[in-house]
Amino acid sequence: MQSVLTVNLSTKKFDEYQIPPDWKKDYLGGASLAARMLYQDLVPELDPLSPEAPLLFLNGPLSGTSGPAVGRFVVCALSPATGLWGESNCGGFWGPELRKAGYDGILISGKSDEPVLLLVHDDHIELQSASHLWGLDPYATIENVESDLGLGRVRVATIGPAGEARVPMGVIMCDHGRVAGRTGMGAVMGSKNLKAIAVKGSGTVPVSNKDSYDLIRSKANRVLRQDNMTRVLQELGTASGGDYFNYLGSMPKKGFSAGQMEGADLVSGSTMAETILVGVSTCHACVIACGRVVQIENGKKQKGPEYETLVGFGPNLWLNDAAFVTRMNDLCDRYGFDTISISNTISLAFALFENGTITKQDTDGLDLIWGDAEVVEMLVHLAGSRDGFGEYLALGARALGRRFGAEDEAVQVNGLEVPYHDPRGVSGMALVYATSPRGACHNQSDYFLADIGQVEEDLGLNFFDRHAGAEKAANVAKHQDWRTVFNSLVICFFSNVPPQTVVDLINSATDNNFSIADIMESGERGWNLKRAINNRLGLNRTNDKLPKPLLQPLQDGGAAGFVPDIVAMLDAYYTARGWDPENGFPSKEKLISLGMGWVAADLWPEN
C-alpha cells in the first residue's frame, strides 16, 4: 500500500505517514487498519467534534483496481452519533482517485479557523478557502468545486448543511450521490470546518503482482457478470429483495410495529423497475451497476433510492410511493442527512404522537398521523432547519426518545438507528444489531441474506432456519468476520465471487500467501480490535441488546408471533467469540491468540 497523507487543519501542515508493514499484514486495510491506526487516540475523554479528534479516510489493498466491485473507501473516527467506533464506507470514484494521486488515505486532525477545501492533485496539496461553499448542498458544492478548480473532472467528497451543523446523522457525499451515511462522519468533518476534499490523480493504482492480479480479477469479473445476484441487482437494484423480504416479514412497517401493509410491494425493486426506472449507475470499474436512475413527475432524471431509503420513507412511515421516496432521498441528500437515521427518527415521532407521549404542542402544531407524506416532508425540513421540534429530530432517535422520556421506544442500538431488516423476520440480525461495533448496522454483516441462503460453504458457514436461535450464533460471528474482511479491502458486499478468489486477489495485490483461514483470522482480529476500542470507550455486555419494540411479536405477516431469544443467542455468541461472559470484553486468551497482546494489556491490566 501507499502512504497516508496527514493534514493538520490547525497548523495547515501536511506530511506523509508510512503504514507499518506488520499492520498491513495483520489488518489488510480499510476499516480494520483504520482501527489499528486510531486505536491509541480513541479514548473516553475525547470529544468526537473537537479539534483533537482524528478523521481518517482510508482505502484498502484492492480499492481502485479493476477488481470485482472494489471502488469503495471508508471513513473512520469517534462517532458523534454513538460515542463509539465510527465507520462508514462509500462507493463511487473518490477512493480510487485518491490512490491514483499516490495516497491510500488521508488522516485529518485539528480544526481550520475558516471553512476550507482540501485539494489533493497528485503531490500538490493545498488548502483553499471554502467560505463561499459553506451552506451549499453537496451536489451544488461538487459542481462549484469542479468549476472553481478548472482541472477538468475532479472527485469531490463533501458535506451538506447537516454536517456543517455537526448533526450526528450528517453524511459525507461524493460523486453522483454516493454516501458514507452512517455514524455521523459528516459531522466530524464539519466540526473541523472542512467542507470538501477534492482529489485528482494521474498515476496508476499499485498491486504487487500485476500479471497475476490481472488474470484473477479478469476471471472474477467474468464470474461476477454471470452471477444470479449481479443480474438481480442490475435489473432491480438494492431493493431487489423487497418482495421476498415483505413476504418473510423482515421488511419493517409502521416503525417496526406492523407485520403487514397493503401495497408495501410498491416500493420493491421489481415495481420500481417497471415504473420509474430509466437507467442505472455504477461505482468505479463495477460490472454490477446497482445504482438506480429514475424519472418522476418533475421529469428530471435523478438518483433513485436504494432499499433502505425505499423502506425508510415507505412502509416504515406507512407510505408506499416510490416517487415520493425519490423526492425525500434527494431532500435528505441535499441537507446531508443519513436516510436511515432520519426516517427511523421520524417514525419514532409518529409512534410517540400516536401513543400520546407527544402532542401538537411538542410538534410545532403538526398532527403526526401515519401515512401523511406531506407531514413527513415537513419534518425533514424541520430537521434540516433545526427549528423547534426539528432540533430534536436532527439529533436522532435515541436523543428524541430521551427528550420525551421514551428512550425505550426508539428503535436503535447504542445510538444508531436500526436499518430496515427486522430480526423478527431474519433472526441472525438480532445478534448483528446487538453486537455491531458501530451500533445497529447491516453493513458489518448482511446476515439477512445469510438467513435466506447466501452462505458460503467454503468459509465453513452453515445454513440455519431464519428463525433459529442460539445455534446460529457461531455462524453469525463467522459471517461478521468475513464481512470485516470485505470492509478492510474495501470491497462491495455485492461482489459475490468465491471466497478463494477474494483470497487470491489479496495475495496477488499484496504479495502474501494467505489462506482462507488466514483471512478469516484477519477479519476476526479486526472485529475484536473494534470491540476493544469500544470497551475502552465504556461499552460492555449491557450495551449488547435489542430495543424494546423489536422484542414484541408482530401480530401478522411472515414474522408473526416470533421474537428472537436474544439472551440465549448472546450467551452462545460470547462463547463462540471467546469473550468474557460477564463484561463482554474479548478474553485475554482470545486477544493473545490473535496476536493482540498489546490490547490485552489495556483491557485486562495487571494489578
Added chain:
Amino acid sequence: MTIVFPSEEWVLTLKEKLNSDEQYQRIAKNWEGDIIYVVEPSGVLEEEIKFYIDLWHGTCRKAIMLKPGEQQEAAFVLRASYDNLARILKGDLDPMQAMLTRKLKVEGSMIYMMRNVPTVLDYVRCCQEITESFLGE
C-alpha cells in the same frame, strides 16, 4: 416403480404431483411461465439432460424430458450440475443457497423471479417429495 432423478418417469411424476398438490396450487396461482432445467454432467451423470416444464397458474400443462439435441424455448432456464441438483433434491443444499452461491444459474426475467420466490421454493418442495432415488443408487 422407484422414481429416479433424472428420468422420464421423474418428470411425469412431477407433473402429476404439481397438478394434485393443493399447497403448490395455492402458492403458484399467479405463476405464468415455462422452464427448462439443464442438468449438467457431473459425478455419475455423463451426458447433459434437459427437462421442459410448462407451469401455468398453479398447474403443470406439460412436463417432458427433452431428447438429446432437441431445441425448446422457455421463459426461464435453470442450470446446475447433477451433483448440486441431487443435493437440492436430497435436502442437503437449500435452493436459495444454491442460487445465491453460484451453484444454480437462473436465466430469464429476474423481476418476475424475485416476485415469485415462494412459488419457486414450493415447486422445489414438490420435486423433493417425488424423488425416491438417484442415478447409481
